[in-house]
Amino acid sequence: MTDDIRSQLGLREIINVSGTMTSLGASIVVPEAIEAMRAILPQFVEINDLQRKASAVIARLTGAEAGFVTASCSAGISLAVAGTITGANLLAIEKLPETTNEKAEIIVQMGHIVSYGAPVDQSIRLAGGKVVMIGQATSTHRYHMEEAIGEKTAAAVYVVSHHVVNYGLLHLTEFVEIAHAHGVPVIVDAASEYDLRGFLAAGANIVLYSGHKFLGGPTSGIVAGKKELVRRAFLQNLGIGRGMKVGKESIYGVMAALDAWEKRDHDAIRAREKAALALWHDVLGGRPGVTALIEPDPTGNPLDRLRVILDSQATHITAWDLAAALRKGTPPIIVRDHEVEHHYFYLDPCNLHPGQAESVARRLAEELDKAQASNAIIATPIEDLSRNRFNGLLRWPD
Numbered sequence: 350m351t352d353d354i355r356s357q358l359g360l361r362e363i364i365n366v367s368g369t370m371t372s373l374g375a376s377i378v379v380p381e382a383i384e385a386m387r388a389i390l391p392q393f394v395e396i397n398d399l400q401r402k403a404s405a406v407i408a409r410l411t412g413a414e415a416g417f418v419t420a421s422c423s424a425g426i427s428l429a430v431a432g433t434i435t436g437a438n439l440l441a442i443e444k445l446p447e448t449t450n451e452k453a454e455i456i457v458q459m460g461h462i463v464s465y466g467a468p469v470d471q472s473i474r475l476a477g478g479k480v481v482m483i484g485q486a487t488s489t490h491r492y493h494m495e496e497a498i499g500e501k502t503a504a505a506v507y508v509v510s511h512h513v514v515n516y517g518l519l520h521l522t523e524f525v526e527i528a529h530a531h532g533v534p535v536i537v538d539a540a541s542e543y544d545l546r547g548f549l550a551a552g553a554n555i556v557l558y559s560g561h562k563f564l565g566g567p568t569s570g571i572v573a574g575k576k577e578l579v580r581r582a583f584l585q586n587l588g589i590g591r592g593m594k595v596g597k598e599s600i601y602g603v604m605a606a607l608d609a610w611e612k613r614d615h616d617a618i619r620a621r622e623k624a625a626l627a628l629w630h631d632v633l634g635g636r637p638g639v640t641a642l643i644e645p646d647p648t649g650n651p652l653d654r655l656r657v658i659l660d661s662q663a664t665h666i667t668a669w670d671l672a673a674a675l676r677k678g679t680p681p682i683i684v685r686d687h688e689v690e691h692h693y694f695y696l697d698p699c700n701l702h703p704g705q706a707e708s709v710a711r712r713l714a715e716e717l718d719k720a721q722a723s724n725a726i727i728a729t730p731i732e733d734l735s736r737n738r739f740n741g742l743l744r745w746p747d
């Protein structure tokens with residue numbers, strides 16, 4: 350037994366080269382946030398005053414007029430949307446998700462209705478919003494949005510993510526321009542984006558971030574933007590926000606994570622990430638049927654990932670079977686496999702502890718050597734992945 354808390358709990362000591370995934374425990378929380386949480390947990394505080402302090406820190410880092418901390422970015426979407434529907438009407442806030450106010454339509458591009466683990470549109474519907482999808486999966490034109498806005502439009506939601514369709518849609522500047530021409534506020538879901546200022550600077554009225562992703566804070570969400578809209582979102586804590594509440598430790602933990610982000614040596618972190626990518630690239634280089642490409646983040650975050658493309662005829666294993674072998678092995682390694690049906694996965698270097706990059710390199714070599722030596726090609730039918738995806742979950746807690 351090691352002193353790793355996971356082995357004490359009987360949990361697998363996974364290595365995360367997938368990204369900041371809720372299902373894997375998000376990110377490595379920075380020491381400053383851990384210390385802040387330790388310091389505040391035994392004390393009583395007046396929560397709304399602590400949220401005032403958080404507002405000031407959020408404002409400083411984002412350029413927003415105000416901000417607050419909630420349970421998650423997903424909660425932030427619901428609260429921000431709710432605020433645009435109820436305004437500061439405390440009775441309307443209590444009545445949600447029932448709306449008496451007719452103004453509850455929320456515009457979203459169809460190509461933005463994705464799942465980040467739960468559907469984007471559900472976070473809107475939870476708040477009493479009526480989702481008005483505009484355009485088609487891979488196209489939105491200006492007229493789609495202009496014609497959809499009407500008397501009942503409360504807000505327009507824009508999602509920034511590697512999950513969204515990445516061509517043919519309205520860009521944020523156009524989206525904002527059209528919304529604002531009709532007096533409609535824009536809410537931007539920027540959960541995973543390192544850019545804390547750009548979306549508000551581009552005209553977003555509210556922007557939402559996850560506290561537990563790149564920031565390395567506790568599980569939480571950050572709501573930032575125009576004071577009046579942020580206040581209306583904050584007031585939802587008397588209603589639907591109650592089930593999304595955060596405690597003092599999360600509020601203060603995020604404040605510390607934001608402070609730490611400001612002071613972080615981003616260049617040193619980038620250099621460590623690049624070293625991991627170079628190591629993996631080296632270990633894969635020259636292997637028959639393996640192509641390894643260092644690629645920038647699709648939404649423009651300042652990070653690269655390694656794309657590992659397999660030709661299973663030459664490697665004797667498919668990309669999804671290699672991902673599964675790494676997941677089952679020792680130590681278990683979880684790769685970024687959203688697109689694995691296209692015969693590749695990514696290795697994300699952003700969540701590594703010292704020594705783990707080397708373990709990943711060693712395990713990649715072991716599994717590829719093993720497959721190479723096998724006569725049969727290891728190739729589970731791709732349909733089995735979707736057929737069996739929820740088997741384990743549906744048996745939980747068994």
Ligand SMILES: *Cc1c(COP(=O)(O)O)cnc(C)c1O
Binds near residue numbers: 541
């Ligand atoms: C992760 C993510 C979310 C959800 O964030 P949580 O803070 O985990 O609720 C929402 N939107 C996008 C685009 C995300 O990447």
